[in-house]
Every structure is written in C-alpha cells, then in structure tokens.
Amino acid sequence: GQQLNQSPQSMFIQEGEDVSMNCTSSSIFNTWLWYKQDPGEGPVLLIALYKAGELTSNGRLTAQFGITRKDSFLNISASIPSDVGIYFCAGREGGGSQGNLIFGKGTKLSVKP
Amino acid sequence: NAGVTQTPKFQVLKTGQSMTLQCAQDMNHNSMYWYRQDPGMGLRLIYYSASEGTTDKGEVPNGYNVSRLNKREFSLRLESAAPSQTSVYFCASSAGQRERARIFFGSGTRLTVV
Numbered sequence: 604g605q606q607l608n609q610s611p612q613s614m615f616i617q618e619g620e621d622v623s624m625n626c627t628s629s630s631i632f633n634t635w636l637w638y639k640q641d642p643g644e645g646p647v648l649l650i651a652l653y654k655a656g657e658l659t660s661n662g663r664l665t666a667q668f669g670i671t672r673k674d675s676f677l678n679i680s681a682s683i684p685s686d687v688g689i690y691f692c693a694g695r696e697g698g699g700s701q702g703n704l705i706f707g708k709g710t711k712l713s714v715k716p
Numbered sequence: 717n718a719g720v721t722q723t724p725k726f727q728v729l730k731t732g733q734s735m736t737l738q739c740a741q742d743m744n745h746n747s748m749y750w751y752r753q754d755p756g757m758g759l760r761l762i763y764y765s766a767s768e769g770t771t772d773k774g775e776v777p778n779g780y781n782v783s784r785l786n787k788r789e790f791s792l793r794l795e796s797a798a799p800s801q802t803s804v805y806f807c808a809s810s811a812g813q814r815e816r817a818r819i820f821f822g823s824g825t826r827l828t829v830v
Contacts, residue, residue, distance in 0.1 A: 607758075636818065645720075645806050645821035646759070691758065693819075704819065708758040 609692055609707030617715050622679040624710040626692035634695040635675040637666050640709070641688045649690075650677070684714050718742055720822035722807050728828045729797040737792040737825050739807030746812045748790035749774075749819065750782060752803040759806065765790055767812075797829045 609626045616622060626635070634653055638646035650661050652668035652675060659666055663680045675694070679686055692707040720741045729735055741748065749764040751774075761774030765784040779801060781793045790809075794801060805825045810817040 609758075638821075643823075645808075645823045648818055648820065651818055693759075704761070706759040708756060 607692065607694060607705050607707040609710055611710055612708070613711040613713070615713045615715065616682055618682060618684060620682055622682055622686070622712060623676065624690060624692075625674060625676045626694070626707045627674040628694055628705070629673075630696065631672040632694035632696055633672070634704075635666070635668050636693040636695075636704075637664075637675070637677050638691045638693065639688050640691065646691055679712075682712075682714050684716055687712055687714050720807055720809055720820055722805075722822040722825050724825060725823070726826045728830065729794075730830055731798060733797050734793070734795050735797065736794075737805055737807070737827075738789070739791065739822060740789045741807075741809040741820075742788065743809060743811075743820065744787070745809035745820075746787070747810045747817065748784065749808040749810075750780070750790070750792045751806045751808060751821075752776065753806060753824075754803050762792065762805075794827075797827075799829045801827065802829045803827060 606629045607626055637650045639649050640646045650659050650666040655672045656670050657668040665678045667676045689709040689711050691709050693704050695704045723738045746767045750762040751759045753759050760776050762776055762780050763774050763782040765771045768787045771782050783791045807822045808819045810819045
C-alpha cells in the first residue's frame with residue numbers, strides 16, 4: 604500500500620537553530636499537509652500545499668511541495684522552546700477520496716534552551 | 717468555537733467490554749473521521765463518513781463500528797475490546813471531499829484495554 608517516509612524520526616537542537624524535515628512518498632500526491640502535535644493534544648494543521656513547487660510560509664515555518672510531487676519539506680527557522688512536539692506530514696492522492704490521506708510517522712522535535 | 721470535541725478523554729476497559737467514543741463538530745463539516753495513533757505508527761484511519769448517512773472503512777476497521785448520527789456527530793464503537801485496541805483515538809472533520817479540504821482534529825481519547 605501507500606508509504607510515506609518521514610525523516611528524521613527525532614531531532615535534538617539548540618534554541619535558535621533552524622530545523623528541516625521532509626517526507627517522501629512512493630506515489631504522486633496532489634496535496635501535502637503539515638501538522639504539529641503537542642503532548643496530550645490532537646494534531647494541529649500548520650501548512651497546506653496544493654501545487655507542485657508551491658512554497659508557503661506560516662510565521663517561522665516554511666513548507667514546500669516538491670516538484671516531483673512525491674515529496675515535501677518543512678523548515679522551522681530560529682527554533683524556540685515552544686516548537687517542541689511531533690510534526691507530521693500527510694499526503695493525499697488525486698481523485699478526492701478523503702480515505703486516501705496518508706500520514707507519516709512523525710518527527711519528534713526537542714529543543715534545548 | 718469548540719471545533720471537534722471528543723468524549724471521554726480517558727478510558728480503561730477490561731477485555732471483552734464494550735464502549736462508544738463520542739465525537740461532535742461545530743464547523744458544519746460534511747466529512748468526519750476516526751483515526752488511531754500508536755507509538756511509531758503515525759495516524760491510521762479506522763473509518764470515515766464522507767457525508768451524513770454514509771460510512772466507509774479505512775485502513776484498520778476490524779473490531780470497530782461507527783455511526784454517523786447526524787451531520788454533527790460521528791461515534792466509534794468497540795463491541796468487544798481487546799488489548800490490541802489500546803491506543804489514542806482521534807476524531808476529525810473536514811468541509812468535504814475536495815482535494816483542498818483540510819482535516820481538523822479533536823484532542824483525543826486515550827483508551828487502555830487490560
């Protein structure tokens with residue numbers, strides 16, 4: 604079935620550093636979504652991407668829809684302690700079926716003050 | 717706006733017991749979903765309802781049933797709980813089935829089956 608590979612699995616960084624994580628799929632996606640999950644909470648949508656090559660920012664977060672339509676990247680600039688959490692990518696194939704939203708296994712971000 | 721509300725937040729069941737997880741959304745969304753989250757597995761779709769009156773199986777439907785009670789409410793039922801169903805369950809909703817529809821999640825139900 605569909606596979607989403609998200610990397611890295613975890614990151615320990617110093618406050619102020621930039622962060623990069625990415626997801627790759629085994630097939631072409633028409634939508635990429637990036638979520639953040641705080642401990643004990645549900646995932647919260649950060650950025651949505653709908654077009655190959657699209658680059659979208661949300662504050663210090665920037666995400667890109669890969670030109671091959673098989674990958675996406677999330678960058679966080681100048682990390683702060685509240686960036687701690689698990690970041691998930693999710694992708695959707697064409698055709699519009701909501702059942703085809705596939706999630707990566709997450710990148711756990713820890714920030715040292 | 718409360719968004720997506722799930723109850724209960726925590727539950728402990730004995731093997732073989734049954735229970736229903738409740739979910740309601742106040743965003744007038746057409747589509748609703750149930751996911752489970754296990755360590756190292758990400759989020760996996762159990763069932764979804766594209767619109768009121770319809771339900772469909774997701775990736776891991778075995779051992780579960782759902783009911784789309786009305787446009788606002790979508791419940792998940794475990795008829796005979798098993799330890800393998802220990803997990804965190806998330807309800808979610810979206811405006812529809814279009815590709816641009818964004819999915820919004822509740823805060824989760826932490827279920828332990830002993």
